[in-house]
Amino acid sequence: MDERVYDTKKRPVWCPGCGNFAVLTALRRALAELDLKPEEVVIVTGIGCHGRMSDYVRANAFHTIHGRTLPLATGIKLANPNLTVIAHAGDGDAYAIGLGHLPHAARRNIDITLIVHDNMIFGLTTGQVTPTTPQGVKTKSTPFGNPERPLNPLLLALASGATFVARGFSGEADHLKELIKQGILHRGFAFIEVLQPCVTFFNTYQLFREKVYKIDGSHDPTDFEAALRLAQQEDRLPIGVFYRVERPTLEDYFAYAMSPPPALRKPQAPDLSKTIERFR
Ligand SMILES: Cc1ncc(C[n+]2csc(CCOP(=O)(O)OP(=O)(O)O)c2C)c(N)n1
Ligand code: SF4
Numbered sequence: 001m002d003e004r005v006y007d008t009k010k011r012p013v014w015c016p017g018c019g020n021f022a023v024l025t026a027l028r029r030a031l032a033e034l035d036l037k038p039e040e041v042v043i044v045t046g047i048g049c050h051g052r053m054s055d056y057v058r059a060n061a062f063h064t065i066h067g068r069t070l071p072l073a074t075g076i077k078l079a080n081p082n083l084t085v086i087a088h089a090g091d092g093d094a095y096a097i098g099l100g101h102l103p104h105a106a107r108r109n110i111d112i113t114l115i116v117h118d119n120m121i122f123g124l125t126t127g128q129v130t131p132t133t134p135q136g137v138k139t140k141s142t143p144f145g146n147p148e149r150p151l152n153p154l155l156l157a158l159a160s161g162a163t164f165v166a167r168g169f170s171g172e173a174d175h176l177k178e179l180i181k182q183g184i185l186h187r188g189f190a191f192i193e194v195l196q197p198c199v200t201f202f203n204t205y206q207l208f209r210e211k212v213y214k215i216d217g218s219h220d221p222t223d224f225e226a227a228l229r230l231a232q233q234e235d236r237l238p239i240g241v242f243y244r245v246e247r248p249t250l251e252d253y254f255a256y257a258m259s260p261p262p263a264l265r266k267p268q269a270p271d272l273s274k275t276i277e278r279f280r
Contacts, residue, residue, distance in 0.1 A: 006057050019117070025177075027086070036184075050093070067096070073086075078262070079261060103161075108189070109188045116193045119202060123200070133146050134146065163244065165227065165241075168195070171205065172214075175214065
């Protein structure tokens, strides 16, 4: 399918050079290469610069409140499991205000894909610290340097039971597209963390260029211990699939309530004839 099918023709308002452009291109291409029809896809976004994804991908879209993409995406998937549901969140969205939802989506293994646009800063609100901002970095809210050690999202996703854990880099758009395709095809919760610079408030291009490398074929993605070891690397930043296993999904366990799923049930109008008769 031609990727232009997924273009809403709206001109992105992101700053020139923002990492979000590469994620947008990678996502549109992934959807087109998987031959998914726009009406079969739902994009759920939170509040933040990344939240504009729902304006720029021509599919069903739900732009929800800050931090709540995962509950929304979970509800949509349970209501209609035939849909391909892709949730987008910023690092502020996913790891600060919305953090409580991540471990639960992972352990439930709901069949959705979460793409976290991790620019290590609050972009939309003009540059405050987030849980993934490196220690010591000066931001608007940490003018003397961030005093906190950053969260490791990959370790969190692995420890919470995610069945697909990957990391991409906006500077490697083709590689990212392949990760997104694999995440969508994975049956279960697919967690994709994307390293992407916020060129205006925390330009990490140089840092990522120096540290990022692709995981090679010697890594066995079914090996949990090996995934944990990779996820702990800090001096260099591996990108690729860290972990992938098959496990029944939340929808499988809900089978008793899913035939048919709520959104596909034919609404049955109640028989009001007797009530109406009383008023004749
Ligand atoms: C409940 C709530 N709290 C705070 C805000 C203010 N706010 C808007 S976007 C944002 C953070 C954006 O950062 P991130 O999620 O990392 O996304 P980015 O803009 O970097 O893509 C915050 C705190 C809000 N909109 N709603
Ligand atoms: S502020 Fe940062 S994240 Fe937001 S559009 Fe500009 S570069 Fe991108």
